[in-house]
Amino acid sequence: MKEISEKLRNVENNVRELKALMETILQGLTIADALKVLSELAREFQSREVRLLLSSMLPLPVSGNARVGFLGPEGTFTHEVALEVFGSYVSYVSYDRISDVLKAVSRGDVEIGVVPFENSLEGIVHETLDSLESLSNLYVNLCIEKRINMCLVVSDDVKRLEDVEVLYAQPYALAQCRFFVNRRLRQVREIVFTDSTSKSLDLVRDGRKCACLASKLGARMRGMRILLEHVEDFESYTRFVLVSRVMFRNGDRTGIIFTVRHTPGSLYNALECFARRGINLTMIYSRPLRKMPWSYYFYLEYEGPIADDVLRDFEGRCSYVRLLGSYVVLQSVGT
DSSP: OHHHHHHHTSTTSOHHHHHHHHHHHHTTOOHHHHHHHHHHHHHHOOOHHHHHHHHHTOSOOOOTTOEEEEESSTTSHHHHHHHHHHTTSSEEEEESSHHHHHHHHHHTSSSEEEEEEEETTTEEOHHHHHHHHHOTTOEEEEEEEEEOOOEEEEOTTOOSGGGOOEEEEOHHHHHHTHHHHHHHOTTOOEEEEOSSHHHHHHHHHTOSSEEEEEOHHHHHHTTOEEEESOOSSSOOEEEEEEEESSOOOSSSEEEEEEEOOSSTTHHHHHHHHHHHTTOOEEEEEEEEOTTSTTOEEEEEEEESSOOHHHHHHHHTTOSEEEEEEEEEEEEOOOO
16 A cells, blocks of 8 residues: 555556556455545545546456446446446446445445436436435445446437437436437437436337437447437536445545424524535535425535544534445546
């Protein structure tokens, strides 16, 4: 650990040498310990250049019997991120729903779950946040920010945009490409929603005069034709989170789920403890409590690691607090 830290202080070092050293350090570690080492290294070095260098040294050479769950089927953007982080060092389990991925982690069926958390155009993924709220033994260990290349993938009989009659799309994917669809696919007679971009691909592969919005990886895995790339309306990024049953404390950001009493000024009073200490909040978001009509919980995220004194003060101002842990944010270097 000390040796790789010293080498990272000089980013002109040979990347292959650094990668080999990383493999030596991580070889045989459990998946949780390997993620913790990566997080500690990333936290030690704040510069974007070194962070990208760390990202380029993925995948993590963890113990070969580890199991990672992801939102599937194969070829989703989530699958792509999982492969980027763990490569062929682990075995993968595909799940049809985000909630199924996180329930599998909670039960111990898989060590890590990889799920989408937030998109820069469409905001937070409600199913992910609601699952984290309801499953009290889950923690966020790592966040990967990935540039989304939304591709228009077509059936074999489509030669040009005007040939497309049916569009298959996962709702979040369609929302990111609204303007493109409205301007360039006006002739489409039907839009069919699917559970994932991979399911959209499977329907197009077996269909006629149809297209879908999906990833390049998914199209390549199925030997399908991409008519256009980057059809998203604006530059789009998605934050994917790696979730386990182990909590990390020293990351770039810390996540908290909490509720406050239904009295005037209760939310203001809770947040004041961060403002008074000069701690920057990167997100605050409210969601309905399903078991209590017209009641809400909040998700809060702040910059920095877990600070026990702040949390003690915060807990005294809230009616319920659950810590989601502290995690490092890395940029994806994949396409």
